[in-house]
Amino acid sequence: MYDRVDPLNYGSPDVDLIVSSLAASNFYLRSNTNSSKKVYVTVNDKTIPYDLRNPRSYYYPLAWIQNIQKHTLHRYNDILPIAQPMDRLMLGLYHFHIHKNGDPKNLSIDRRRAIENLASDFGIDNPYDIDILNQFLSQNMYNVRCCTDSGVGCNIVTRY
Numbered sequence: 001m002y003d004r005v006d007p008l009n010y011g012s013p014d015v016d017l018i019v020s021s022l023a024a025s026n027f028y029l030r031s032n033t034n035s036s037k038k039v040y041v042t043v044n045d046k047t048i049p050y051d052l053r054n055p056r057s058y059y060y061p062l063a064w065i066q067n068i069q070k071h072t073l074h075r076y077n078d079i080l081p082i083a084q085p086m087d088r089l090m091l092g093l094y095h096f097h098i099h100k101n102g103d104p105k106n107l108s109i110d111r112r113r114a115i116e117n118l119a120s121d122f123g124i125d126n127p128y129d130i131d132i133l134n135q136f137l138s139q140n141m142y143n144v145r146c147c148t149d150s151g152v153g154c155n156i157v158t159r160y
Contacts, residue, residue, distance in 0.1 A: 016051045016095075018065055057149055060094060061142040086136075089118045093133045098144065101155040102130065 038049045053059040055066070064087075072081040083091060092115045100106035107115075119127035126132075137144060146154035 016053055016059065018053050018055055018059065020055065053149075057147055058145040059147045059149070059152060060091065061137070061144060064140065064142045067140070085118060086122065089115065089122065089124075089127065090133060090136045092118075093127060094137075096128070097130055097133055098155055099147075099153040101153055102128070104128075 038051055040047050040049050042048075055062055068083045068087050069081065071084055071087075082088070092111065096102060096107055096111075096115070104112075115127050119125075124132060136142075144156050146152075146156070
């Protein structure tokens with residue numbers, strides 16, 4: 001699963017990709033990896049690092065990933081699963097609040113623009129309000145846990 005808010009923007013500095021099998025994904029991509037599980041792929045003459053994540057690492061709540069996998073949209077000949085728009089928005093907010101501590105300095109201008117544009121499609125005026133994410137997580141019964149990768153930020157601020 002591809003976690004970009006705007007699926008056409010590859011992002012910077014890397015792209016997080018949730019994959020069921022790291023070994024199969026590496027074989028499929030025919031790329032070299034290092035210990036950080038990054039895979040480097042050239043797209044439109046630009047080398048992009050993909051950060052491969054296992055669903056059970058709790059990078060995002062496992063139940064959420066499983067739900068997205070059931071209701072996914074596909075791009076690029078059904079190879080790269082893309083979440084539905086509301087999930088893309090909430091994944092962006094989750095990444096912002098939980099992994100990046102809700103600090104605007106940790107959000108690129110492109111990602112901020114993508115979040116705000118997608119939020120406006122849903123009539124959300126202030127998408128950075130933590131209560132919007134908390135309400136979504138609560139309504140869907142998604143439990144927040146810290147990622148098993150200690151290099152990933154973990155700022156759990158829930159009010160439900």
